[in-house]
Amino acid sequence: MKKSSTIWLWIALVLCLCTTGLNLAEGRWLPVAIAILSIAGLCALLFAGRRLGYIVMCLCAVGSFAVGVAQNVGALGAVTAVVMSLIGSALVPVVTGLFIRSQWRELK
Known part of the structure; x- marks a missing residue:
């Protein structure tokens, strides 16, 4: 894995x-x-260079988004809850995907 990705x-x-x-x-x-x-x-x-790790992160991001919206829609309003949950849950998987996309074939 590249140093920048690590x-x-x-x-x-x-x-x-x-x-x-x-x-x-x-x-x-x-x-x-x-x-x-x-x-x-x-x-x-x-630590293991496993593709499955990234897939698990993405699935958890979907779950995190759903829970974030459900927990905050009453307090923040629907649109704000969706936007904030999307940013919060998607930031790490999206940036990670950008870092590892050129190395995807090297991962196990």
């Missing part, structure tokens, strides 16, 4: 761990469970 994956791992810690502190158990699965996928991609 650096990004480490940054993403730290960001995801911090976000998970905040959700845990606020007692948001479903987002924590989804984040733990996503972190496992991120680790599989970072």
